[in-house]
Amino acid sequence: MKAVYGLYADPSVAQAAVNNLRSAGVADADITVISSEPFEHLEFGHRDAKTAMPWIAATAALFGLLATYYLLGASQMSWPLRTSGMPIVPLWTNLIIIFEMTMLSAIIATVITLLITAGLPSRGGKLYDPEVSDGYILVGVEDPSDGARLESALALAGGRVKKI
């Protein structure tokens, strides 16, 4: 993998670097920003913010609800037990288990969606610099078509520019 990137100590300077890359004609999707904390107060922190995760969780919850309702009813009909004069399929008590399985389905779907959409687990081989852990913000482009022009765009904002 080839890449050109800059390391910035100041978040607003990192934002300027992102803007410079855009001005240099780099598409938003090709700009990589890596940091050791989320930056919700800056524009670059909101890139890729749109996600269907809440809808996926809600759909999974609905699936969990229906599946548990069916499985409970099917089990109770297959092994009928008479207890305390209650019906074979008692909705009152089944609601408790249906509720738990509904929430569990939502939780598991959320985690799976997170892992898939965030690209985890990842084996490496992607743009990264351990200095990010010390508070630097990495702004760069993987496999750049015009490395020299991007280098100057990154340098224009200030910060250390590196090439790999």
Added chain:
Amino acid sequence: MDRTLNKGLNDDLVRPLFNTSVWFYAVVLAAGTVVACGAAAWSYQLWNGIGVSGKRWPTFWALYLTNFVFWIGISHAGTLISAILRLVNAGWRRPVTRCAEVITVFALMIGAMFPIIHLGRPWLAFWLFPYPNQRELWPNFRSPLAWDFFAINTYLTGSVLFLFLPMIPDFALVRDRSTGWRRRVYGALSLGWRGTTKQWNRLETAMQIMAVAILPVAVSVHTIVSFDFSMATVPMWHSTIFGPYFVAGAIFSGIAALIIAMAALRKALRLERYLLPLHFENLGKLLLLMSILWAYFVFNERLTVWYGNEPHEMAVFWATQRGTYAPLYWTMVVCNFVVPFIILANPRTRTIPGCVIASFGVVIGMWLERFLIIVPSLTHKQLPYSWGTYWPTPVELYIMAATFAAMVLLYALFAKFVPIIAIWELKAGDFVHAPDAGVGAADPHRLDAGASSPARPGAAS
């Protein structure tokens, strides 16, 4: 966050992972010894049979089930408190959440062991699992024990994930600062996390959804534990108030456990600059609120029984008010209400030592409450011919002590291998450590004391 502060924060919070003090070994050795004694006691019980415990007719639910309810209650410290504070975006939560979430996971694991210990024949524990079979024992989904199975497993799964997800960025940080086997282990645990904007956005969205989902689960868990009792027509168990009463008690004991754990971590890992008096003060206020709420529930429950004047209920009532169990009952009232109220209602005594003393009182009081819910009712059932007594045996006491030691041991090991404070969350909140952070850090009650970076929307304040 300013880069120098950023690095200082990394150094402070990652240091315990790389430097091991002699105290760590001492704690592990001491707690490990008690756990080993408990394991030996359990082995003794397995070898000789459940008769070596004090469980006798009519008291078949005794110390083991007391500890089950107690530990499930303690588990409410973490995920519930963390989820509430996360949803309301309370800035002061940031250093507290992980300390709390860990308690949930370990307390649930310990609590879930007690039904298995209580069985006497743990190799038949799979009989509890609701799988279809031909014995016509299961699946009985009408049984509160089956509800427990689903509720506790859902809460445990959710809590483990709720704890693990925010640890991923911190594992990546430790990975970048370590070499050799540590780098490989933390590299695997970080799942290849880089910290792209997409990853941060997804993580924060996931945590919000999980917080919303796990709150009702946490409430349901202790409600369902209360159903173990209130579904039975045993005197003073068959009560509609038991659900909220148990949930309030669980949050109460959970906050107390959290305060004790935070105070211990603060001292042992030198986290005075991160776990501030503000955190203890806020949790102390919450503890005071729960103490009053607990007293309110107890009054409601007791008044209704007393006014109803049912003979079989009054037998239990008087046994706890002025009979055999009265010393335990009044100790519980003093520990759960009198001591916390006196200490925490006064801002001058709502200090770190004050909160810790009140919390120890609450932990003792809440354990007594669990015991007093279970044992007096079973020893004073409807017909006097079935009345009995109960005394715990050394085997039960050893096993009980071992679970407290197990909590200490697991917590110490966790704090040794994982940053006990969520580093990235502190950075995101523009947290600047106090009180000796430098300029403007005179007020240790302010999280932003000495802040040198510009405030941001939603940052800690």
